Amino acid sequence: MNHHVVIRPATEQDISELYELMLQYIVDFYKQPVPKERDLKDLIHYLMENPSSGLQFVAEHQGELVGFATLYFTFSTLKVKKQAILNDLFVIPNARGKKxxxxxxxxxxxxxxxxxFAFMTWETAKDNKIAQSLYNKMGGKLSEWLYYEIS
Known part of the structure; x- marks a missing residue:
């Protein structure tokens, strides 16, 4: 694979391929249950139809999608500006190592x-050393804030 990869916002024409990429990300990479097809496609559609909520970028190589990133938008009261959450960053296995x-x-x-935007935040698994290496190389810094969750 050469390095001629186009990064662009996802479009309606990308939905079926993007859906397949997101399935690989959710099920194969993160070992989560298979989501309902309608739910996942509804999420893709929602972001396309509501650009104030978020945005998906795709990586295209020779007419085929090989990766995607998802930004969700919210606000920072302390900065009095919008902030972005880089929720997903995924490249298919055979396209990795090519930047x-x-x-x-x-x-x-x-x-x-x-x-x-005030800033972009993201998270990665504690044991995902490859992702941490990328984020460090790109200038990311560990936040002073602790991340909590509850279901």
């Missing part, structure tokens, strides 16, 4: 900077 993840990350970063 596609870096290009997707860079597209997200450029988007938030061009649109005057």
């Amino acid at each position: 596609i993840g870096q290009k997707l990350f860079q597209a997200c970063l450029e988007y938030i900077r061009e649109n005057d």
